[in-house]
Every structure is written in C-alpha cells, then in structure tokens.
Amino acid sequence: MFKNRLVNIMLIIIISITLIGVVALVLFNYFSSSSEAETEPTIDEIIENSWETEEITTNLNSDNLFRGRFRIHVDTADGAAELEKRDFQINNIIIHELAGMSASDIQSQDGIEELETTLRSDIDDILEDGEVIRVYTTERMIQ
Incomplete structure (x- = not known):
C-alpha cells in the first residue's frame, strides 16, 4: 500500500x-x-402525580343528571400542582363535555372510555407543566 x-x-x-x-x-x-x-408507575406514584375533582353534578343532553368524580393522572408532580390550580378550568371542560352527551352515551363501558379519552385530550391542551397520562372515572351516577 x-x-x-x-x-x-x-x-x-x-x-x-x-x-x-x-x-x-x-x-x-x-x-x-x-x-x-419504561415501567408502569406504582400506585404511590399515581396518587402523588394525580388530582381528584370534587363531585360534579350536571345536566346531560338527554334531560338526565350526571353526578361523578374523576381522578386525573399526570406525569409529574408539577403537573399535579398545576391541575389543582386549574380546577375551575378542568371542571368547565368536564361540564361542557357532559352537556353534549346523553345518558345512553355514558352508560356503557365504551362510552366511559370515550369520555375519559376526550377529557384527557382537552385537559392536556391547557396544561403547561406535564402531560395527562390517564383520566379515571372514580364515581358515576346517572339519574
């Protein structure tokens, strides 16, 4: 060479x-x-990085009442703190979403999952710190 x-x-x-x-x-x-x-978060991490709404009672599109609570799980503790500060905006999003639904829409498992997915997306749009991982329906009653 x-x-x-x-x-x-x-x-x-x-x-x-x-x-x-x-x-x-x-x-x-x-x-x-x-x-x-990535591993699944432990229950302690979920509780630490989540916030539960107060009981929400609102009218549905079908002249029924909805009463329920939601737990919103975010990826960081800062996100959970921001959720607490934005509670009025989150309640507004939930009420607006429920106002467009009928009782039959949210009585099925698929309807609840669709509601949770929609809420996740809408709440994620207003968050500046963190990202919504999941919205859990912790209490639900339709009258």
Whole structure:
C-alpha cells in the first residue's frame, strides 16, 4: 500500500481503534436502551402525580343528571400542582363535555372510555407543566 512500513502499521492501528470504538458505542446504546424500558408507575406514584375533582353534578343532553368524580393522572408532580390550580378550568371542560352527551352515551363501558379519552385530550391542551397520562372515572351516577 504505502512504501513506508511504519505508515501502514499506524493506519491499521487507527482503523482498528476506530472500529472497536464504533462497535463499543453501538453495543452500549443497544444495551442501555433496553434496560431503561419504561415501567408502569406504582400506585404511590399515581396518587402523588394525580388530582381528584370534587363531585360534579350536571345536566346531560338527554334531560338526565350526571353526578361523578374523576381522578386525573399526570406525569409529574408539577403537573399535579398545576391541575389543582386549574380546577375551575378542568371542571368547565368536564361540564361542557357532559352537556353534549346523553345518558345512553355514558352508560356503557365504551362510552366511559370515550369520555375519559376526550377529557384527557382537552385537559392536556391547557396544561403547561406535564402531560395527562390517564383520566379515571372514580364515581358515576346517572339519574
């Protein structure tokens, strides 16, 4: 390749070190990402990073009454603190969402899941700190 044998040896050593470094970097990234897989939060973390609404009573679209509570789980403690400060906005979102629903819409499991998903999306839009992970319906009564 080169006429000087020392240059050939140096070039081989540099290429070898570079290949070893690249292989080590790839292996490190592969093993570190699989070991840091997200785990489900513990119940203590859910309680710490969530906020429960007061009992909400409102009219439904079908001339029925809805009475219920919701627990909103966010990803950070700062988000939970912000939820407490925005309680009036969250109650407003819940009341507006329920006003457009009939009793038959939220009597089924699918209806409750749809309501929770919609609330999650709407509440997430107003939050500045954190992200809503899930909305739980903790109490529900339709009259």
